[in-house]
Amino acid sequence: MWAFFHKLGSPRWFYAIASRFEPWCWxxxxxxxxxGSVWGLVFAPADYQQGNSFRIIYVHVPAAFLGQSIYIAMAxxxxxxxxxxxxVADMAAAMxxxxxxxxxxxxxxxxxxxxxxxxxxxxxxxxxLTSMLILLFLYIGVMVLRATFYRLESAARAAAILTMxxxxxxxxxxxxVEWWNTLHQPASFTITERPAMPVEMWLPLLIMVVGFYAFFxxxxxxxxxxxxxxxxxxxxxxxxxxxxKC
Amino acid sequence: MRxxxxxxxxxxxxxxxxxxxxxxxxxxxxxxTLKRDLLMVxxxxxxxxxxxxxxxxxxxxxxxxxxxxxxxxxxxxxGILWVAALLAALLSLDGLFRTDHDDGTLEQLMLTxxxxxxxxxxxxxxxxxxxxxxxxxxxxxLGLMLSLPEGSYLVLSASVALGSACISLIGAIGAALTVxxxxxxxxxxxxxxxxxxxxxxxGSGAIVAVIEGGAWLxxxxxLGAFLCVxxxxxxxxxxxxxxxxxxx
Amino acid sequence: MAFDSFSDWLAMGRHGVYVWTAWGVSLGLLxxxxxxxxxxxxxxxxxxxxxxxxAAATNGGGQG
Numbered sequence: 001m002w003a004f005f006h007k008l009g010s011p012r013w014f015y016a017i018a019s020r021f022e023p024w025c026w027x028x029x030x031x032x033x034x035x036g037s038v039w040g041l042v043f044a045p046a047d048y049q050q051g052n053s054f055r056i057i058y059v060h061v062p063a064a065f066l067g068q069s070i071y072i073a074m075a076x077x078x079x080x081x082x083x084x085x086x087x088v089a090d091m092a093a094a095m096x097x098x099x100x101x102x103x104x105x106x107x108x109x110x111x112x113x114x115x116x117x118x119x120x121x122x123x124x125x126x127x128x129l130t131s132m133l134i135l136l137f138l139y140i141g142v143m144v145l146r147a148t149f150y151r152l153e154s155a156a157r158a159a160a161i162l163t164m165x166x167x168x169x170x171x172x173x174x175x176x177v178e179w180w181n182t183l184h185q186p187a188s189f190t191i192t193e194r195p196a197m198p199v200e201m202w203l204p205l206l207i208m209v210v211g212f213y214a215f216f217x218x219x220x221x222x223x224x225x226x227x228x229x230x231x232x233x234x235x236x237x238x239x240x241x242x243x244x245k246c
Numbered sequence: 247m248r249x250x251x252x253x254x255x256x257x258x259x260x261x262x263x264x265x266x267x268x269x270x271x272x273x274x275x276x277x278x279t280l281k282r283d284l285l286m287v288x289x290x291x292x293x294x295x296x297x298x299x300x301x302x303x304x305x306x307x308x309x310x311x312x313x314x315x316x317x318x319x320x321x322x323x324x325g326i327l328w329v330a331a332l333l334a335a336l337l338s339l340d341g342l343f344r345t346d347h348d349d350g351t352l353e354q355l356m357l358t359x360x361x362x363x364x365x366x367x368x369x370x371x372x373x374x375x376x377x378x379x380x381x382x383x384x385x386x387x388l389g390l391m392l393s394l395p396e397g398s399y400l401v402l403s404a405s406v407a408l409g410s411a412c413i414s415l416i417g418a419i420g421a422a423l424t425v426x427x428x429x430x431x432x433x434x435x436x437x438x439x440x441x442x443x444x445x446x447x448x449g450s451g452a453i454v455a456v457i458e459g460g461a462w463l464x465x466x467x468x469l470g471a472f473l474c475v476x477x478x479x480x481x482x483x484x485x486x487x488x489x490x491x492x493x494x
Numbered sequence: 495m496a497f498d499s500f501s502d503w504l505a506m507g508r509h510g511v512y513v514w515t516a517w518g519v520s521l522g523l524l525x526x527x528x529x530x531x532x533x534x535x536x537x538x539x540x541x542x543x544x545x546x547x548x549a550a551a552t553n554g555g556g557q558g
Contacts (some may be wrong), residue, residue: 029502033524037517037521041503041513041517042495042496042497042503043495043496044496045496046496046507050505051506051507051508051509052507052509052510052511053506053512053513055506055513055517055531056512056516056517059516059517059520059521063520075385079453099527102523102527103544104521105523106519106523107519109516109519110519110520113510113512113515114516115510116512117509117512134440134443135498137436137439137440138440140436140518141436141437141440142437143349144433144436144437145423145424145437148424148427148433149427149494150494151494153494154490154491154493154494157486157490158487158490158491161419161423161483161486161490162419162423162437162488164483165419165441165483166441168479169440169441169444172444172472173440173443173444174446174551175444176443176448177444177447179447179448179451179453179508180447183451183454215524215527219528219531222531222532222534222535223534223535225530225535226531226535226538227501229535229538229539230538232328233542233545238542239546242539242542242543242546243546243550246492
């Protein structure tokens with residue numbers, strides 16, 4: 001079992017394993033997102049209070065989940081890199097960051113658009129949206145920091161440190177923003193805190209969430225494969241692999 | 247970039263060299279670092295005055311940009327006092343490690359046998375004494391100009407003092423990460439501002455609480471808790487970041 | 495089916511603009527990600543192939 005993880009750390013093995021799993025992840029993502037979308041848009045019942053604008057939940061919640069999960073995944077990768085010096089971990093952290101930022105942006109946009117028919121304004125400083133906005137800033141900070149360093153290894157370590165500092169701060173930020181929000185808006189209605197959703201409503205949501213996670217996996221696997229090829233291009237196994245293709 | 251380090255500064259040689267060569271205790275190294283940094287500030291008082299001037303000028307911008315109406319200003323005073331103090335502290339963070347990085351003292355500090363996280367605490371403590379405490383002392387005067395309600399001035403100072411200690415610690419992480427980078431100042435602000443937001447929330451929350459007769463002590467206690475956590479964790483992150491920056 | 499007709503579905507009960515904007519941008523971003531990722535790996539592979547071919551040619555020319 002341990003040997004499996006050790007192998008995963010070697011770029012060559014990771015490339016081989018990733019190549020095997022990648023198509024399946026894409027297929028799974030496609031199927032789940034299509035099924036979830038159709039179900040959520042067409043078949044799921046409309047909400048009693050919010051009507052059909054409620055359907056935005058089927059993109060908002062998965063995007064929000066992924067925005068947070070990807071940052072945590074980046075922090076884990078950063079930790080693995082700093083402790084065990086596994087370069088594939090750093091590559092993964094670097095490659096998944098843009099998707100995390102896109103997902104967070106998606107959550108902000110869909111949340112904001114959802115807010116217009118629900119609250120009457122395009123933007124609301126409620127706890128969830130504000131925390132998401134701060135998370136987006138954290139993402140951008142890490143990406144810019146990584147890009148500014150000249151040496152690859154320094155960039156990797158700096159990004160790892162910043163991501164880990166950020167991940168420790170995420171619960172603090174969430175708690176602080178929630179507290180700040182209750183102080184100023186005692187009667188706030190948050191989007192996802194609702195009475196229990198019936199199955200016909202949360203089942204397509206679950207499908208979309210899993211579909212988004214599969215998308216994340218496929219996206220990261222593909223990008224890490226690209227990055228491995230880029231970084232290891234002088235290695236024998238890469239040369240042999242491409243010489244065969246010519 | 248490795249330079250041959252021959253420190254021309256006569257002030258730092260005795261303490262640090264002694265600490266390094268004779269294997270003197272941690273206490274000597276810490277007090278030497280503290281003393282040196284404090285003396286550096288007395289040589290360049292501008293370093294301490296500039297954040298204060300910036301604080302005052304930013305506060306002046308708000309009546310100019312919004313309205314001179316005392317009631318309106320009183321309403322937003324806690325928030326803008328805190329934001330301006332935060333930005334002033336942020337501005338001063340860029341210089342925390344930069345001068346030492348440029349003249350090679352930072353490398354010397356890292357070569358000592360003493361644990362870097364502790365030496366770093368000494369440097370950050372000086373930064374707080376020189377930046378945060380003056381900001382906390384100036385804040386009530388600026389609060390007066392913003393028609394801040396009576397009875398909140400003490401809490402204002404206390405919250406800025408506590409909060410700026412957190413800001414110095416957390417901001418030092420960003421300063422350490424960006425010290426070797428060109429135009430690191432802007433990047434420093436970008437990476438460190440999201441981390442300041444909880445401090446801001448509870449800092450200005452304390453002032454608003456005391457004005458409205460709420461639980462201001464709880465807010466200050468939470469700031470204190472942030473400070474404790476930052477004291478425990480930040481020095482390690484700062485030390486690791488310094489090592490990354492110096493090896494770039 | 496939660497809707498009575500196709501035009502009902504498009505209208506989303508007065509909320510059509512909002513639902514379709516949110517969904518459109520979200521799915522559009524996902525599609526964009528897919529396109530960018532695929533083009534990225536294609537470019538990497540193409541550049542690598544070229545580089546190796548060039549290296550092989552110069553080596554072969556050197557020896558030959």
